Amino acid sequence: MSVSQNIKDPIREEILRGATELFERYGFKKTTMEDIARQIGKSKSALYYYYKTKEEIFEAVVLQEIDKQRMEASAAMKKVETAPEKFRILFTSLLAGVKEKANKFSLFRAEVYENPFLLNNTMKLRDSYVEEQLRDILILGISRQEVKMMNSSEIGLWAKMVNLTMRSLGSKLFLEDDWNISKEQLAFLADTLFQGVAR
Amino acid sequence: MSVSQNIKDPIREEILRGATELFERYGFKKTTMEDIARQIGKSKSALYYYYKTKEEIFEAVVLQEIDKQRMEASAAMKKVETAPEKFRILFTSLLAGVKEKANKFSLFRAEVYENPFLLNNTMKLRDSYVEEQLRDILILGISRQEVKMMNSSEIGLWAKMVNLTMRSLGSKLFLEDDWNISKEQLAFLADTLFQGVAR
DNA sequence: TTTAGACTATTTGTATGAATTAGTCGAAAA
DNA sequence: TTTTCGACTAATTCATACAAATAGTCTAAA
Numbered sequence A, B: 001m002s003v004s005q006n007i008k009d010p011i012r013e014e015i016l017r018g019a020t021e022l023f024e025r026y027g028f029k030k031t032t033m034e035d036i037a038r039q040i041g042k043s044k045s046a047l048y049y050y051y052k053t054k055e056e057i058f059e060a061v062v063l064q065e066i067d068k069q070r071m072e073a074s075a076a077m078k079k080v081e082t083a084p085e086k087f088r089i090l091f092t093s094l095l096a097g098v099k100e101k102a103n104k105f106s107l108f109r110a111e112v113y114e115n116p117f118l119l120n121n122t123m124k125l126r127d128s129y130v131e132e133q134l135r136d137i138l139i140l141g142i143s144r145q146e147v148k149m150m151n152s153s154e155i156g157l158w159a160k161m162v163n164l165t166m167r168s169l170g171s172k173l174f175l176e177d178d179w180n181i182s183k184e185q186l187a188f189l190a191d192t193l194f195q196g197v198a199r
Numbered sequence C: 001t002t003t004a005g006a007c008t009a010t011t012t013g014t015a016t017g018a019a020t021t022a023g024t025c026g027a028a029a030a
Numbered sequence D: 001t002t003t004t005c006g007a008c009t010a011a012t013t014c015a016t017a018c019a020a021a022t023a024g025t026c027t028a029a030a
Helices: A010-031 A033-039 A046-052 A055-079 A082-105 A106-114 A115-143 A152-175 A183-195 B009-028 B033-039 B044-050 B054-078 B083-104 B108-113 B117-143 B152-175 B183-193
Strands: none
Touching: A010 A046, A010 A055, A010 A106, A010 A183, A033 A046, A033 A115, A046 B033, A046 B117, A055 A115, A055 A183, A082 A106, A082 A115, A082 A183, A106 A115, A106 B108, A106 B183, A115 A152, A115 B083, A152 B033, A152 B152, A152 B183, A183 B152, A183 B183, B009 B033, B009 B044, B009 B054, B054 B083, B054 B117, B083 B108, B083 B152, B083 B183, B117 B152
């Protein structure tokens, strides 16, 4: 299920399309509400009819991107059977995806650097989603006897800590351009991490 | 061997003592060179005789703190025999230490938030040290048959990735006060991580 | 070799007014 | 009723100029 609120509305979609394009090109601050309105040929109040604040539009844009990532990861995970494989894919595709977004929205990375709160809400949502996925993978692994027996609090702790790890790695990958980690290296880390709970 | 340059000089030590106290209380920016000079009852040029810039003093202060941490970690590691235990201690004590420093130098955390480059150089030094320690632990583990056979490039990769993980976790722990991870949780993560290379 | 104290050049802070811009509102169009 | 417009406001940001603070230098002396 998608996290973002009903974007079904074609006008909401239009707003997000326009906003995404402008944010990509000019960043968050330099894109004014009037810019966005002009971009889609409407007036400012139309925007405010659909979104309460500029931040809300921004968050919707980010959520859309996160959703995309998530769908990609899910699709790739469906193609494999085992828990360790699923984990590796989740780990590498989410982290590699972060790097990608960092390049795509390069301007805007500097802004996040200065105002980390911009991503606070969306990242929290993302976190709880990832943690859930991690738990699911672990449970699947246990049922497939690929993972050692763990009680639910151990499962929860593992998911929490791995999520924390992913999140902190992700934020470094996003913010520091000199962190060049290949997908292979990420996969190695993922495998090592998962080996720790393997049977 | 200590990373910091010869602090043997009693006056250098005095400067660092004074600077540390002031940085702790007022942060980096609000502490002027004259403040430091006054604190130790000397004039500004005395400071510049021993250190080229204010940043250099700052880095020396940070290096001192890092050295302390390192010594503590080393001492604690000596008390145990096995590689997994050593790893757990290194992992938890360095990361818990980061949290401690964050509280001690609380003002200054905000400054690092805005000028991450302040810590760039020192963190690089720290990185290479930690990576080395990680390799050593792994090699010890292999010789003790606690760790599976790995060739040197695998060892290097493992050390690199674990170091990356520690670094990114550390920076989050340092910067975000709402990240409260207990030492037990850190230990759990350390153990999981190490299990991944265990025999 | 080390220190003091005056000196400079640069950075930082502040005050103020102008310009932008996020967000509101009432009326009109669809 | 739902959606849009354009004028409006209040708050924030920006530009400028001026004042203060401060990092770093230099010369002479201890």
